[in-house]
Amino acid sequence: MAMQLNPIERWFRPKTFGFGWTPVTWEGWAVTLGAVLLVVGAVQLLAR
Numbered sequence: 001m002a003m004q005l006n007p008i009e010r011w012f013r014p015k016t017f018g019f020g021w022t023p024v025t026w027e028g029w030a031v032t033l034g035a036v037l038l039v040v041g042a043v044q045l046l047a048r
Contacts, residue, residue: 011028012021023029 009025011025013024015022023032
C-alpha cells in the first residue's frame with residue numbers, strides 16, 4: 001500500500017447541525033465570498 005505524502009485538505013466540512021457545508025480554509029472562504037459577490041452583482045444588474 002502506497003503512503004500518501006500530501007493528504008487532501010478539504011475546503012468545506014459538513015455542518016454539525018442542519019443541511020449544507022461550512023468553509024474551513026481560506027480557499028473555502030474565498031469561494032463563498034466569490035459566490036456571494038456574484039449573486040449580489042447579478043441582483044444589482046437585474047434590478048436596473
